[in-house]
Amino acid sequence: MRKFVALIMLLSAVLTGCTQSPKNGAAPPQNVDPNHQVQVNQTAPQKKEITDPAGVAQRLEQIAGSVPNVESANCVVFGNTAVVGINVPQGMDRAKVGTVKLSVAEALKHDPYGVDALVTADMDLAERLRRVRDHVMNGRPINGFAEEMAAIIGRIVPQVPRDVVPPQTNPNR
Template identity: 35%
Template structure:
């Protein structure tokens, strides 16, 4: 009987040990330090307005057919004046301005810059840049820049969250008319 009892205890202990969970972590859950290099990290450099203006003028000058460029940045305003050959046709001037604007859009500092292709305005921008470097009050320059921007930029209405109006004519239609109209729209969209 003692042997039987020992055998039963041995089997029970063997079963208990075999049913015990392994306390090691699975391979996919081990705590290992993984070093990840951030690929989108850019050194954040705070440039002064004068450095940004110089940078924008350099970008604009590198566009083909632009002889020279001047830029002024003050507050939220950035205006880039470009000098183009006087013999250039008006249509070509628009294309060059578009090219400069496109080049500035790819730069984080030039996303909101206004491009002006007027020799007088470019000289005016140069004079404003000189005044800023001489230490003149920035408020006067900001006022002058806002005047330039308002003269060259059209006014756009502010986007408001307006409710979308249902088509009033659809509300007056009967169910049969609505189904026919929907079928006609589907047929036309598939062509």
């Protein structure tokens, strides 16, 4: 008999726990439409469309160049993306370079075009960005970009010894 009473009490506790009311004492909604959808407005600012790439590049270069310890800056804009390369004093500590790079990113964050810009302090990449920028200014944007991308990829791709084919010797020579 005790087991039966204990089982009944346990079952009633479990069933009572499954019928919880909403928190904070609120009454449950009576007429809920299962197809009702909530509309939420976008709160983050939309990325501005870049219509004048040269103007945007010049503006971002000026902003980046105004940050202390930035000797010069070069910016390349393609599509709706900007890449900013900064030059810092030679021999600067890596931690300090990271701080300067972060400062440039914070300065660009306040510009509507710079909010999504990519910032690099790598000397080689900054130089290559300068070359691409010069090609763009000289009216050769695609050709200059292709040349620099080929040079960058050529640096990244390793030379694997097993892929090297020795020159064939011609016995007739």
